[in-house]
Amino acid sequence: MVIESDLSCSGLVRRFAGHAAVDHISLDVPAGTFFSILGPSGCGxxxxxxxxxxxxRPDEGDIFIRGQRMNDVAPNKRPVNMVFQHLALFPTMTVGDNIGYGLKRKKVPAAERRRRIARVLEQVGLPGLENRNPQDLSGGQRQRVALARCLVLEPTLLLLDEPLGALDLKLREQMKIELKHLQKAFGTTFVYITHDQSEAMVMSDQVAVMRNGRFDQVAPPEVLYREPATPFVAGFVGDNNRLAGKVVSVADGLASLRLEDGSVVHGRLASEGLGPGALAELYIRPESLVFTGADSPAGFSSLNARVRATLFDGANSRVEAEHLGQPIFARLPQDGSAPGLVPDAHLPLAWDPALACVFGVGSL
Known part of the structure; x- marks a missing residue:
């Protein structure tokens, strides 16, 4: 089955003073998708x-919304709406007037405006609040009013520019779930901009990780996490430990690295063209590490580590350790399954090689 794309871009470039802030970006966003663009400040x-x-306007490339080229279409003529970080609600207007502002500008009759405002307030969980002032609402309620103001216009695309950035931590966590539910309920395609990986991972169907004006990887959140395509993605999405060494051998999709102390460790080959003698780094997630006894599980890779501290971290224990003076940490469940984790204890630290990634030093 062919899924219609709400948004397609091909070879987009935007330069400022000779620098490409957007550098040959291409993407395809199927209808009804929650698509996030994740990256550090200044990435484009x-x-x-x-x-x-x-x-x-782009210097090169094309933008299509539902198959129609948008390069020369004015913002107010595009089937697009936008939610900003600071919401930009009109403080002197009621909630209903804020939501109905765009409808009024489109000359939608008053009776139809009232009907659509009431319906969208019901959909975002704020029924009966059309006569309230935005200042009298909580931060989460104002966020939903800003969404309702956009969604009432039934845009093809809703663009969201870090809309949760001004909220406190607890409210951000709540709104992440609400945003995902609202997107699914309305079926509108969301394009969401964030530097916060937890927002992108929790809400999105697809995530594009952006760096220096380009996409390093576009994939579902679980693929980004488990199979990062570049060292940047591995380091930016979630936590990772890194071990530097030299490649000893490559076979059956796995690479073996010799570390500075002569230890040989193993991980999944993630860089093309990596062979014996190449400098490389192994990336391993803290929750993939286990402290074992004298014998590691069959097929596991391991190295000796010195425990520095065990810290309570909510549902987990964060175990700070080191190997050759290099910090390395594990995230273990609070179930007492790893006895002996006391400061200065020397224990084998093991992992399944399939859960580690090996990248060549200098890989893009």
Missing amino acids: KTTLLRLLAGFD
């Missing part, structure tokens, strides 16, 4: 969003 996320919204 907001510039890309401005191109999609029509606030800026």
